[in-house]
Amino acid sequence: MREDSCEITCFDEEKVQVVQESLATYDTFSISQLFKVLADERRLKILYALTTQERLCVCDVALIIGATVATTSHHLRALRKLSILTHEKVGKMVYYQLNNPIIERLVLDAMTQEKEVVTYG
Numbered sequence: 001m002r003e004d005s006c007e008i009t010c011f012d013e014e015k016v017q018v019v020q021e022s023l024a025t026y027d028t029f030s031i032s033q034l035f036k037v038l039a040d041e042r043r044l045k046i047l048y049a050l051t052t053q054e055r056l057c058v059c060d061v062a063l064i065i066g067a068t069v070a071t072t073s074h075h076l077r078a079l080r081k082l083s084i085l086t087h088e089k090v091g092k093m094v095y096y097q098l099n100n101p102i103i104e105r106l107v108l109d110a111m112t113q114e115k116e117v118v119t120y121g
Helices: 013-023 028-038 041-052 058-065 069-081 101-120
Strands: 085-090 093-098
Touching: 028 041, 028 101, 041 058, 041 069, 041 093, 041 101, 058 069, 058 093, 069 085, 069 093, 093 101
Parallel strands: none
Antiparallel strands: 085 093
């Protein structure tokens, strides 16, 4: 006997239909792509850094995440493709900033949650 699944097959047709109809109103593929991008530790560090600073140049971000400028640029580009970040070129410098308050809140909530799990474990 498995404790993590039902022993018989039955379902609540009404509940299943309600959830399926609700899911159909969302682009779950795009949402999964967002979470895929956010699942990278360096990208999470970038986003957290940009919640603490209004904008950062690529070189600053590279030092913060402990990566090369090329690797950092790759991560920043991935975040920019999803409209999470915007960038501005000023002379020879390129600055990035958060463009999405929902993502900012998500990152801050995740960081708070992690502290609570460690504290209350």
